[in-house]
Amino acid sequence: MKGLDFFFRPKSVAVIGASRDREKIGYCVLREMKKRYKGRVYPINPRARSIMGLKCYSSVKDLGDLDLAVITVPCRVVPLVLRECVEKGIEAVVIITSGYSETGKEGRDREEELKRIIRGSRTRVIGVNCLGIYDAYSGVDTLFLPESKFRRPGRGGISFITQSGAFGSTILDLMSFEGIGISKFVSYGNQTDVKENELLEYLDRDRKTRVIVAYIEGISDGRRFMGVAGKAVKNTPVVIFKAGKTEMGSRAASSHTGSLAGSYRIYEAAFKQTGVLEAQSVEEMFDFAKVLEFLKPPKGDRIAVVTNGGGFGVIISDAVIRNGLKLADFSGESRRRLRGILPGYANIHNPLDLIGDADKERYEKALNVLIKDPNVDGVIAIPLLQTFSLEPGVIDVIAGIKKKTGKPIIACATGGGYIRRHLARLEGKGVPAYISPERAVRAMKALVYYGRVKDS
Numbered sequence: 001m002k003g004l005d006f007f008f009r010p011k012s013v014a015v016i017g018a019s020r021d022r023e024k025i026g027y028c029v030l031r032e033m034k035k036r037y038k039g040r041v042y043p044i045n046p047r048a049r050s051i052m053g054l055k056c057y058s059s060v061k062d063l064g065d066l067d068l069a070v071i072t073v074p075c076r077v078v079p080l081v082l083r084e085c086v087e088k089g090i091e092a093v094v095i096i097t098s099g100y101s102e103t104g105k106e107g108r109d110r111e112e113e114l115k116r117i118i119r120g121s122r123t124r125v126i127g128v129n130c131l132g133i134y135d136a137y138s139g140v141d142t143l144f145l146p147e148s149k150f151r152r153p154g155r156g157g158i159s160f161i162t163q164s165g166a167f168g169s170t171i172l173d174l175m176s177f178e179g180i181g182i183s184k185f186v187s188y189g190n191q192t193d194v195k196e197n198e199l200l201e202y203l204d205r206d207r208k209t210r211v212i213v214a215y216i217e218g219i220s221d222g223r224r225f226m227g228v229a230g231k232a233v234k235n236t237p238v239v240i241f242k243a244g245k246t247e248m249g250s251r252a253a254s255s256h257t258g259s260l261a262g263s264y265r266i267y268e269a270a271f272k273q274t275g276v277l278e279a280q281s282v283e284e285m286f287d288f289a290k291v292l293e294f295l296k297p298p299k300g301d302r303i304a305v306v307t308n309g310g311g312f313g314v315i316i317s318d319a320v321i322r323n324g325l326k327l328a329d330f331s332g333e334s335r336r337r338l339r340g341i342l343p344g345y346a347n348i349h350n351p352l353d354l355i356g357d358a359d360k361e362r363y364e365k366a367l368n369v370l371i372k373d374p375n376v377d378g379v380i381a382i383p384l385l386q387t388f389s390l391e392p393g394v395i396d397v398i399a400g401i402k403k404k405t406g407k408p409i410i411a412c413a414t415g416g417g418y419i420r421r422h423l424a425r426l427e428g429k430g431v432p433a434y435i436s437p438e439r440a441v442r443a444m445k446a447l448v449y450y451g452r453v454k455d456s
C-alpha cells in the first residue's frame with residue numbers, strides 16, 4: 001500500500017478515545033467502525049478494560065502494527081496521542097477533534113503544534129475538525145453518526161470529498177435515501193495535513209471512483225489545484241459545489257473551517273479553465289454526478305426528445321435551447337421509419353410526440369430509430385407513466401436501449417410516489433432519471449460539457 005491507501009484500506013484500526021459512554025463521540029465511532037469494517041479494531045482508552053466486548057489498550061504503543069488511528073479525545077490530549085502514533089509509525093491518522101484554527105489565534109497555535117509533531121514523519125493526518133472517512137467497499141467508517149439516524153449509502157462509483165462534515169453527512173444521507181451509491185467519502189475539515197488537492201489526485205487514480213464530487217469553501221493552494229484538477233478531469237469528471245461565494249458567506253467559512261474563501265470570481269474562472277463542472281446547487285451536484293457516473297459523453301450537442309406527453313416535449317425543447325444545446329434534425333431515413341411506426345395523425349419532428357395512447361412497443365421502436373440516427377448525439381426520454389396505455393415495462397425498454405447504444409439516454413418523469421418508484425427502478429438499471437425536465441436537460445448539458453473537456 002502507498003500514499004493515502006492506509007486511510008481507506010487499512011488492515012487494522014485503533015480508536016483513540018473510544019469511550020464507555022454511549023453518548024460520546026468516541027463510543028459512536030467505535031460502534032460504527034465495528035459494524036462494517038472487517039479488519040481488526042482496537043479501542044484505546046487508559047481508563048477502560050473493555051468496550052463493546054473488545055479488550056481496551058492504554059496506548060497504541062501496547063499494540064503490534066497499526067495502519068489507521070482515529071482520534072476522538074479532546075484537543076488538550078491530542079498532542080500526546082498523536083506523538084505516540086508518530087513514534088509507532090502509524091501511517092494514517094484521522095483527527096475528529098475540534099478547537100483549532102476555526103476558533104481563532106489559540107486554536108491556530110494548537111493546530112501548528114500538531115503540524116510540528118508530524119513533520120518529517122510517515123504519519124499523515126486527515127482533519128482536524130472533521131468526520132473523516134466512509135469507504136463503502138472496505139467498510140472503514142469514522143463517522144460519529146448513529147445508523148439509526150443516518151443510513152450509509154451502498155457501493156457505487158461516486159467519491160465525495162467535503163470541507164464541511166455537517167453538509168457532507170446530510171448529503172450522504174440523501175444519497176442513501178435516493179439509492180445513489182458511493183465509493184469513498186472524506187470529510188477533511190481544516191486540512192491540517194492532507195489537503196483537497198491530494199485527495200483529488202488520489203481519487204483520480206482510484207479504480208472504484210468514476211466521478212469526484214467536492215464541496216469546498218476555500219482551496220488550500222490555487223496553483224496546485226489548477227494542475228491537479230486539470231489533469232484529473234481528463235480521466236475522471238470532477239463536480240464542485242463552492243460555498244462562501246458572497247462576502248458574508250466567505251466570512252462564515254473562515255470561522256467554520258478556518259479557510260480563506262477568497263473572491264468567487266477567481267474560483268469561477270479556475271473551474272472553467274480546468275474543466276471542472278461547477279454545480280450551482282445541492283441538487284445539481286448529484287444530478288451531474290449521476291449522469292457522469294452512468295453515461296459516456298455524447299459526440300456532440302444535438303439532442304432528440306421523445307415523449308408521449310406533448311406538453312413535456314415543449315418544456316424540454318425550451319430547456320434544451322436555453323441551455324445552449326440543439327434539437328437534433330432527424331435524418332430523412334429516420335423520418336421515413338418513424339412515419340411507419342406512429343399513427344397517421346402524428347407529427348414527425350423533434351420533440352417527437354408518440355401521442356397519448358403510446359405503449360412500450362411504440363417507445364421501443366421509436367428509440368431504436370433515434371439512437372441510429374447520425375444526426376442525434378443524445379436522447380432525452382420523457383415517459384408519461386400516468387397514462388393508461390403506457391405499461392411500467394417501458395422502464396425495461398429504456399434500460400435495454402441504453403445498454404445497446406453508446407449514445408447517452410437520460411429519462412425524465414414528473415409526478416408522485418408511483419413515478420418516483422419507477423425513476424428509482426430506472427436508475428437501478430443505470431439510466432439517470434430526473435423528476436423535472438429542467439434538471440434532465442441540465443444534466444445532459446453537463447455531460448456534453450464534459451465530453452468537450454475530455455476532447456480538448
Ligand code: COA
Pocket residue numbers: 016017018019020021024025026044045046047048058071072073074075077080081096097098099129130131164165166187
Ligand atoms: N487515550 C485514549 N483515550 C483517552 C485518553 C488517552 N490518552 N485520555 C482520555 N481518554 C478517553 C476518556 O477517558 C474518554 O473515555 P470515557 O468516556 O470512557 O472516560 C474518551 O477518551 C473521550 O474523552 P472525553 O474527555 O470524554 O472527551 P469528549 O468525548 O467529551 O470530547 C471530542 C472529545 C473529540 C468529541 C471533543 O473534544 C470534540 O472535539 N467535539 C467536537 C467534534 C466535532 O464536532 N468535530 C467536527 C465534526 S464535522
